[in-house]
Amino acid sequence: MITVDEHLSRIIGTVRRLPPIDLSLIDAQGCVLAQDVTSEVALPGFTNSAMDGYAVHAADLAAASETAPVTLPVVHDIAAGNTQALSLAPGQSMRIMTGAPMPHGADAVIQVEHTDGGMARVTCSVPVSVGENVRQAGADVAAGDLVMRDGTRLEARQIALLAAVGAGRVSVTPKPRVVVISTGDELIEPGTVPRFGQVVDSNGLMLTAAVRALDCIAFRVGCVRDDARTFLSVIESQLLRADAVVTTGGVSMGSYDTVKEVLSRVGTMRFDKVAMQPGMPQGFGVLGEDEVPVFTLPGNPASALVSFEVFVAPALRLMAGRPQHEVRLVTAVATDDWTAPAGKVQFARVTLSCNGSGHTASIAGLQGSHALRGLSEANALAVIPADVTSVRAGDQVRCHPLGPVVQTTSWQGS
Ligand code: AMP
Ligand code: MG
Numbered sequence: 001m002i003t004v005d006e007h008l009s010r011i012i013g014t015v016r017r018l019p020p021i022d023l024s025l026i027d028a029q030g031c032v033l034a035q036d037v038t039s040e041v042a043l044p045g046f047t048n049s050a051m052d053g054y055a056v057h058a059a060d061l062a063a064a065s066e067t068a069p070v071t072l073p074v075v076h077d078i079a080a081g082n083t084q085a086l087s088l089a090p091g092q093s094m095r096i097m098t099g100a101p102m103p104h105g106a107d108a109v110i111q112v113e114h115t116d117g118g119m120a121r122v123t124c125s126v127p128v129s130v131g132e133n134v135r136q137a138g139a140d141v142a143a144g145d146l147v148m149r150d151g152t153r154l155e156a157r158q159i160a161l162l163a164a165v166g167a168g169r170v171s172v173t174p175k176p177r178v179v180v181i182s183t184g185d186e187l188i189e190p191g192t193v194p195r196f197g198q199v200v201d202s203n204g205l206m207l208t209a210a211v212r213a214l215d216c217i218a219f220r221v222g223c224v225r226d227d228a229r230t231f232l233s234v235i236e237s238q239l240l241r242a243d244a245v246v247t248t249g250g251v252s253m254g255s256y257d258t259v260k261e262v263l264s265r266v267g268t269m270r271f272d273k274v275a276m277q278p279g280m281p282q283g284f285g286v287l288g289e290d291e292v293p294v295f296t297l298p299g300n301p302a303s304a305l306v307s308f309e310v311f312v313a314p315a316l317r318l319m320a321g322r323p324q325h326e327v328r329l330v331t332a333v334a335t336d337d338w339t340a341p342a343g344k345v346q347f348a349r350v351t352l353s354c355n356g357s358g359h360t361a362s363i364a365g366l367q368g369s370h371a372l373r374g375l376s377e378a379n380a381l382a383v384i385p386a387d388v389t390s391v392r393a394g395d396q397v398r399c400h401p402l403g404p405v406v407q408t409t410s411w412q413g414s
Helices: 004-012 156-164 202-213 228-241 258-263 301-319 373-377
Strands: 021-024 053-056 070-078 093-096 108-111 121-124 146-148 169-173 177-183 217-224 244-248 270-273 281-287 292-297 330-334 345-355 358-363 380-384 396-401
Touching: 004 281, 004 301, 053 070, 053 121, 146 156, 177 202, 177 228, 202 217, 202 244, 202 301, 217 228, 228 244, 228 258, 244 301, 258 281, 258 292, 281 301, 292 301, 301 345, 301 373, 330 345, 330 380, 345 373, 345 396, 358 396
Parallel strands: 070 093, 177 217, 177 244, 244 292, 330 358
Antiparallel strands: 021 169, 053 093, 053 108, 070 121, 270 281, 281 292, 330 396, 345 358, 345 380, 380 396
């Protein structure tokens, strides 16, 4: 028996960040940048107005007030998109829209709300200070600035910045392509009602969804029979399109445990008992010329999901160039009593909730490794250390979130 950490270390020590590819900016969404990006341009690219109003010389309005407003001639109208080089002489104003270039010489914008909105002449009832309502060229980004580092995940906000500095294509770490293979003679395709002795391939869909939820690309291969030759030919052909392969079933001690039987003899595959519950039988290694990482997970659904979270997800994050600290354990107070096996890390399926004073964790349904309902109701795994054999209501437990934690939030604060 090996520990969870030993098995995970072997995996993390084997997988590598994928080689970079070039993608158009929008296709790179969810990928991690594989280059530093330096801006050739300044942002804003030109000094422009932050408000709809009038571009002025601030000195001209120094004495303006409600009781003694100042009137200036309006000599031009500047809309966003104007590309004329304009100059504003002292004692004049120009009507200007948000984002429009400031005329040369003007040093402030008076907001339209503080004027009479005039077209030929404008009457201003407040003073403005130099720079007021003006966005200076280069204040956000200076030409030559390093704006984004290798390793940054490209979400909507990062894509906006890259687009603004003129990037068209970027070098990124691609999303890992993951082949999901379910094995077992009892398995039938989802969408059919199982007859006696049949089991729907829920793992195949669950792991496909889990891969997608991690922003990786999943290829689901349906139910593969417990037959050595069939399984071997399926895995050989799937290696061609895979950055990683995840199988379920066929790795325990039974007579029809084909995955283990076939793969024990190939590549660097190793099959171990890992001191965890659920998910004890695990296999991992690399196969084929391209040394594709292959994870063979146990068939019971809760075991498969826990194994995915604990071993596969960290590996996929690493391959995608993403940081491991994307996942944080949350400390919660247990609301139930339960037992845990001696000498094994338990991953209990719990519902994690958050109230004003902190988090609580409650056991979610039946804890058998076959039980799907509790698994579906759970939003976290409580990680109970190997030396703990019982949890009592009130104990602190560390939880690995699986999804959003319900929380009462107000946009108004407190
Ligand atoms: P195994 O790991 O092949 O011994 O399977 C352990 C248990 O998990 C058995 O009860 C299987 O029927 C079940 N099982 C295996 N594969 C799947 C799957 N793809 N979907 C749902 N249940 C499965
Ligand atoms: Mg089986």
